[in-house]
Structure formats: C-alpha cells, structure tokens
Amino acid sequence: MTRSRPMGTSAATPFRRRLLFRLAISLLVGLPFTVLGETEFEYQRPEVAPETSSGSEEKPGWATRKFAVAAANPLAADAGYQILEAGGSAIDAAIAVQMVLTLVEPQSSGIGGGAFLMYHDGEEVMAYDGRESAPAAVDETLFLDGEGEPLAFAEAVASGRSVGVPGTLRMLEMAHKAHGKLPWAELFEPAITLADEGFVVSPRLHQSIADTDALRDDDRAAEFYYTAEGEPLPPGHRLKNPALAVTLDKIAAEKSTALHTGRVAEDIVARVQHHPDIPGTLSLEDLATYSALEREPMCTDWRDYRICGFPPPSSGHLTMMQVLGIMEQLPALEVDLNDGLPGVEWLHRFLEASRLAFADRGRYIADPDFVEAPGQDWSLMLVPDYLEERAELIEAGQSMGSGGASPGNPGSLATAWAVQPTQPEHGTSHISIIDAHGNALAMTGSIEQAFGARILSDGGTGMPGGFLLNNQLTDFSFAPTDEEGTPIANRVEPGKRPRSSMSPTLVFDRESGELVASLGSSGGAAIIHHTARSLVAMLEWGLNAQQALDLPHAITLGGPVYLEAGRFPAAIQQALRERGHEIQERELTSGLQAIQRTEEGWFGGADPRREGVVMGD
Template sequence: MRSRHTAHQLLKSTLLASTILTALSVTAQDANPEAASGKSVGKASISSKKFMAATANPLATNAAYDVLKKGGSAVDAAIAAQLVLGLTEPQSSGIAGGAFLLTFDGKNVTNYDGRETAPKKVNEKLFQTDAGADMAFYDAVVGGRSVGVPGVVAMLDLAHKREGKLPWAELFKPAIALAENGFAISPRLNTLLKTEKYLNKDEAAKTYFYEADGITPKAVGTVLKNPEYAAVLKTIAKQGPKGFYTGDVAKAIVNKVNSHPTNPGSMALADMAGYKAKTRTAVCGDYRGHKICGPAAPSSGGVAVLQILGMLERFDLKNLKPADAQAIHYYTEAGSYAFADRGMYLADPDFVKVPTAALIDKNYLARRSALIDPNKSIAGKATAGVPEEMKKVARIDLGSPELTSTSHISIVDANGHAVSMTTSIEDQFGARQFVKGMLLNNQLTDFSFSPMNKDGSAVANRVQAGKRPRSSMAPVLVFDKAGNLEMVVGSPGGSRIINYVAQTLVNLIDWKMDPQTAVDAAHYGSRNNGKTELEKGADWTAATAELKAKGHDVIEGETTSGLSAIVKTPNGYIGGADSRREGTVKGD
C-alpha cells in the first residue's frame, strides 16, 4: 500500500497552495507554459555567509545544499539539483531536455549550451500539414515529432570536467535515493496534473502519475517511486554521458520517439550518439555601472534582456515607483522593441548570422530608446531595427509559441564561484512521452512552424537538421566594475522569461529591493504582441487608466515565473525564491 504524507509535513510552508487558478485565455503563442498553482505567503529573504543554493523545489535545493556542504563546487551542486528536479518536478525539466548554463570560476564567465538539436532526418516542413499550413500546436507537440535530441547530460558532463570538484558518481546519489525510496507529490505537480489533457494518453505516464482509473491524478503527498529513473541514473553515474547517449537508454528513447502511433518522430541512434554540448561566448553588457552577462544565441534571452536594460538606461527610474504607470510604460515599450529585434535576428548562430554585438551596441540601443515617447505608446507592434551594417535575415516568426516549461537553479559555492542555469523540456510535461522514468522534451516546437515569410525569404528560426531551436532562457550573472560577482538571477516562464529577468534586475539595481521582494514583485511587460501584460491579482487601479490614456492595450493574466535571485553582501549572501512556485533557498 502506498504511504501518504501531507504536504505540510514534508514540504512545510514553502509549498504552494494547490488551488487551480483560471488561466488567461489567449492563443498558444501567448499562453503560459505551465498552469498557475497559487502563490505562497510569508516568504522572506534568506541569508548565509559561505554559500547558497536556490532551486524551484525543496528536495532539489536540499540536494544542492548537501553537495556544497561537502565542499562541492557550484557546478557539482547544479548537477545534483538537476537530477532531483527531473524526478520531483518532471513537468518542467529533466535529463531528457535541454539547458543553458552560465558559470563563474572566480575569473571567467563560461556559457554552456545544452540546447536540444533537431534529428538529421527532419526538414523545414516538419510542422507543416500536407496542405502547407502550420500544424495546430498540440497536434505538433504530443508524440515523437516534437522531440529534440536531449542536451542536459552532455552539457553537465562538459561543465563537470572543467569545473567540478566531487566525483561525478557522487552527485547522482541524492536523486537515486529519492527515486528508489520515493518522494511525495507536491501541490504544484498535483495541480498541473489536474490541468493536463494529454499526459494520460501515454500508458507509461498514466500508470506512473494517475490512479487506477487513469483519469484522477495521484493525490498530494502520495509517495512516488521511480526505479526506472534510478536505473538510468546509475548507468550514467557509472558510464558517464555515453550511458545516456548510447546503449539501452538511447535505444529506448529513440524507439519511443519513432513508434508513436499517430505522431512519430524520426530520431536515430546516431543522432543521440552524435550530440555535442558547446561552449559559447556569453553576451555581456553594462547597465548603470553593473556588468550583466547572459546566454548567447541560440538563446535570445541574453541579447533581449540587455536590450531592454540598455533602452531603459536613459530614464530616471529610481525616482519612479515600480508600479507607477510611467515606469510600466517605459518598461513595456522597451520590451516591444527588444522582442521585435528578437524575432528578426535571433536563431542558431551555427546556421544564421546573428548580429549580437550590433544588437547590444550602446549607440544602437540609444537610437532604439529614442523611439520611446514618454507620453505615448506605439499602440501596436514595434518593428525591428537595422543594426549597423546588418541586413535583415528574417521576419517575425509567428509559428514559434515557445511554451517553455522550465526550471531555474542559482548557486554560489564556498569559493565564490557561481552557477545560473535555466533548464527545460518546453511545454508542460513536454511531448507527453514517458520512457524509463523520464519525460521527453518537445523542444522542436520552439522552431518557427513556417519556414518562409510571405515575401519568400527564409525564416531564421526555421527547422533544419542538426539545428538548435531559439530559446528565451536567460540565466544571468551580474558583476561590479571590478569584476566581482554581485548577483545570480534567472527564471522559467517561456518567452516571458526575458521580461521576468529584466524586471527583476531593475528591481534589484534601480529600486534596491531585497531579493525576495524583487522576485515576488507584480509582473508587467510586453512581448511585442500589441498588448501590455499585467499580472492578475495585483492592484493596477492607479496605473491602468493612465496606461490606456497613453495608448496601451492592457490585459491581465496569470504569470508562472519561478525566479530566484542571490545577491552578494558584505556579510555573505542573501537570496529569494519566487512565491509563485515551490522554490526554496538554503545556505550556510
């Protein structure tokens, strides 16, 4: 008989309420990646002197903390946390997904790219119907068609070889123990299962996540055991990444992808065996005397965050209040212009010329910022700029919803080395394919569904064999003028990640909020969809009328960020974890 424990006993006050909230009714492109699950109350910033870890799940935070306590590096702790997240927060990330990782080793920032790749047999018509139209989003997602070659394991191995301290196999022990002994279903996992429409169509997933009727999600506190996942972890712990990318594990993934009865993919064992994680040059820029570094393409997060901040720099935000209509106006207008450039230029740089330096050039951003009228919104969609000596390479690609079901990890170790890692399987529960205790990603739907523009030019983010789809993931590291680490910030949340992270940096830098207040602040932003998006539940009464008078089309809806922020202080560190999810912070 299954043992049951209450969420209060196991996860205490850090867990979210399990009330299902009504989601904003929007198109697939504008929808949240995961359903909202309530907001916890009473969270306060956590202080520590030596090291700190923040993740989206208490059990993952505990695993990272234990590794740091043993003298492990920030990378070691991130590995342990990710392996646990794949078990306890499977709807958001896992080793059958992808990630972007930024590290600081005391001297240098390294940008690790663990983004999934398209199998070699796919082509640009992957998400086109026989009639040449874009597939409906979930027709594309559910099954094997949307699954990219996973990148997390290879990326973590590469980072560990460079920046790990503890033995590789040691880092797998916490997740293996939890998988074998069981963990309690959290309120958030239960809530997302209640909102889920496709997962129980997969027999393996139905058996694992649902009661015998195949419809009712297993209750909060139900102890789940996952011996198949434990076996996979033992194999990788012993053999390294080849235990995942070759042999029985790889065969099981490929077979699952290709054998879906109605929507099969075309992944080969050679695709798995040939996957390579990469290092890239991080995208870094200045904002009010702080050096901010984020991930390079194929993530658009690093460029877009720096663009928003660069366009805001001329405005005296510190003399405004965060929820003032004028502050919201400046921020959302900057977001519109950044998202216009993102749609035009950002894609896999191994396939498309990406003008990164030109897009974050101070002079270019000054010209973009000059387009922001303090008294009037663009009241529609912004157009992309043309950076110096850069021809347009694509137009806005409306076929790329990017509903990134994501998680984020922020860590600083005892040596002051840091990790900011955003990790994803794309949509809630990914492709809804469960194999060997893992959910497969649906990251290929982050490509544009349409390969060509109306004018006949090729879309930069179109599907191509071996290509990595564009992402909005934006793990960020912040430094002072002397190069000393100041902050670690990041969030899940699909294309909204860019706004969540940039807003949190403004909260910390301009308005001097403590980390918990900064990550919990009510969200607003624009993704150049003609809408000014305000978080449902906050009091916008004073701002709304003024925003509308400026021409803003204001809408309110749920936001599903999962921010974490760690800030260096003279006495150590102070950290906060978003009250919208189950995240916790822990350190010594």
C-alpha cells in the first residue's frame, strides 16, 4: 500500500485541540497537566477505517522504495507510516503502531502485555526484552487447585492469577531512548486521537468479541464491548475509548512511569487482587520494580544467510533453527511446489524435525536468569554435530508418531529437567518495519489469549474503556514437577519470565552483512512453524514475501499433525497418514508480516488470514 498521504484524510488534529483535551481530562480526573510544547508531527486521521473480512482475504503484496511498515491492522500500519514519513525511526514507528494496536486490536497485544523486539541500526543487532514477569508473591503452586492438581486451562486464564507484570512500555521506552528520533509524546498522537474520536469496529474484532464468552464476566469489559442488549459490538460501530485516551495521554507526558506507578498501577493491582473468582497477587511494588532488559541476540548461520532472533526466555529462535538445522542434515530434496504445496516428503521432514525440536524445547528452554542452558551455552542446541545426531532419528517412510520424539542431550547438564506437558498457547501481534535511515525492526507483542485475562483496566479514570491485562503466566508449566518429582524448567517462580514462542526475526546476507528481511508471526506455539516455513519459502524456494505468507500451514507440537482446514487435498493427507502421522484439520489463523529487500527497495507481505497491510514510500 504505497501512498504519499493516508487514504481519505480529514484536517490535521491541531495542537490547540489536543491542549484543550489534556486540560479537560486533567480537570475531570485529577491527572497532572503538562504543556509539552507544539510538535512538528501532526497526525492525520483516516476518514474511514479500512475493513476486511474476519476470514481469509487475498493480499497483493506491496512494493516500496524508501521505507515500509507491516502491521496486523490498517490503522496501526497507517500510524507507523505517518511517523516514518515525518522522519521518525523504526522504533518511533513501532511505538505508534503498538499504541494503536492496543486500541484497535485489543484481543492480541497492548500496553497491558509484553513484547520482544529485534533491532538493527545499520551496524549492530540488538534484542530488547519486555516479557512479563511473575509477581514476587507467587510460587510453583500458582496454577494448582486445593488437591494439588493443575487448574483447568480456561479457568486459569480468566483469573487474577494469570496476570504477569506488563513490560511492553518499559521495553519501548528503553529502545526509544537509544534509537528514537521523534519526541516520545508525539508518537502517541495517533492512538490518542483514534481513542478520543473513535474507530470503526472491524469484522475481525467483532468476531473475536463474539467468540470470547468469558469477556462478559468482567463488568467493565461487558459494558464496553457489548451493546445494551448484550450483543457483541457490530462491524461498523464507531467505538470511542476515553479511558485509554486519558491513560495514553498520561503515558505520553510521563513515559512508562505513568503505567507502573500511581493511579494506573493502582487500578491494575485492584483489578487483579479483587478478581471475583480467582484473585492474583500482583502488587504495586511488582509494577514499580519491573525492568526491561537488553539481551544478547542469537544469530545463526543457515545456508547463505545469517538468521538473528530472540534468545531465551523465547523458545522461538532456538526451536525454529533446530527445525531448519535438522532438515539441512537430511539428504538433499528437490522441492517442486504444486499449488503452493511443497510435497509429502518435505512436509514429513518438516513435521518430524518439529517433533524433535519441540521435545528439546519442552525440557530445556526457560528464563535464563533461572535455568542454566545445556552445557552452559544455548548455542550447543544448534551445533551441526548435534543436529545431525537428531536428524538420524527421522525415517523417510515412517513418523515417530504422537509422543514418539524424546529430548536429546546437547550438553552435559548440572540439573536434569523434566519434560513440560503440552499446554495451549495463543495470541500475539507482529510488526516489521524498515525506515528510511537504514534501521530495521521485528517486534512481536502479546497479551496471550484473546483479550488476555479478560480483565479490563480503565487506568483509574472511571471512564468507559481502557486496556486489557495479559494472561501470560499461563505460559508457565502448571505442574512444577513430573510424576517422579523432577522439576520442570519452565515452572512458576517469583520474578521469572515465562517461556515464549514469539519469534521476531531479522535476516542478513552472510557474505555482505546486508539486511535481507524482517518477519514474524502470531499464533502461540505455532509461531515457530509459521516463521520457519516462511523463511524457507522466501530464502530457499524463491517466493516473494506475500507468496510465502499465503502458503498453507502444517504444524505439530509433538502430538497430532494439524493441517490448515481446506488447504490440503485428500491425497496428501492420506500419504501423511500412511507414514504414521495422526492428521487433524483445523483453522490455523497465523498473523505473519514480512518485509524483504528487492533491487528497487522493499517488498512487504501481510497474512491473508488477518486484516494487516504494508504501507510505505
């Protein structure tokens, strides 16, 4: 979506109107009033919010010359586009995009959750960790009932216990301090304007509300996201969010301190600790003492490329590169795409490599501040000799089957961890950005399940709306040990960050060091498969970003094989069954975004299963 001006714009929101708005809300709710000074950036609100269906929609792919931003909602992408057009950096644009996503895609990510961010400043690659952390008062029995048995997953999700200390704002503030070009406050103008004036509810948001019955159990959410008759807000409804506008305005003035202390923090804590069914222990001190971290990125050579991703507590890069590395150790295979399908043998190898990689993931990967890497070095999981050893377990004509893959031993262990049982993982939203200054960004943020813990905070404003709190603590293992009493690496501990599957990825040419692509996805644990398969399609099969994202999904977490419903012919399904795979069809609604280098500039793709777009000049 290359364009010089946002589609159908109204007059720019003047500084004077914003000044009056800030004065009015400060008088109304007693928030401090600060004159920030007139800004050069003036957000132009799209007159009509673009809509897409809640199902699959064909996307054209977008070619740009100077810069590009890919996000899961057109209003969010537009906000990033305007920031880049005003001379902002990729970090600046990402902040504007994420704030708008908090408003228009509240079911997926937001300021009540966490994120991982990969950044390239033209010379170095950096990794910023804004993952949620467990409150100080929890212990490993957090998700056990009175009899010591794990809670039902849905019961744990919609509760105060599931809420981790949010980290997105602290992480973005850290990254902006290092790489921002525009003033922090300017980056909130798009989201504040849209929250104040309203945006059009998309079919996807409507469907997400309709599919999330537990959202009705939260009094504030029930009042905000449903009509007076109790029906989900219909597509086309103009939704204003005054509580979020006030909260974002406060954050624009005071940065992350506005969320982690004071009135906003007090409301978050009250909502968690006074949950009507299962309260949590999140405290004001937990919020005030949270710190974002800069970690050492993991960069792995694969074929002619250097793939850079996030280290633990993300399992994304390690598991993804194990899958690709194991497959690389197998005999060469000529892949001839047929209607977008790579063939049964490639699918078989991909699924078997996934089983092996997920077996290692389930035993070893957790927060590195609490768990020692195998052999004290995570990269030992990607050593070619070890991957070759794992690849030898794959048979051409026979699957290991559900539960048939066991963890390997990539290095001597000081502690033997138990394998974590498989648990559901959901949610997230991905952003990829290339700016005109040569900086690149891949950021994946999440509140986990749709609408997170189903707890809406109004930031202490007493106004309608607000932001959703995450349920990321359900990414920990509910059971702290296995049946023999051996501890699970990803068990709950105070201050610990739960293991994630988020896989923000930057790709470079190994020889020249030139940036090749930025990509990532949503989709819980399946993020790993979606991103890995897209890398293969773009870098090995020669597809462009949009073609790669259009391909059908096939995944396994170690048990059954899930094929994207309606995308695989009966002959392929039968051939996989004959190899011993248990096949199930289901909707696999990924949220891939990708931008790749071309001779003319950049080419971006957005997942046809979501309402995202790419914009740029």
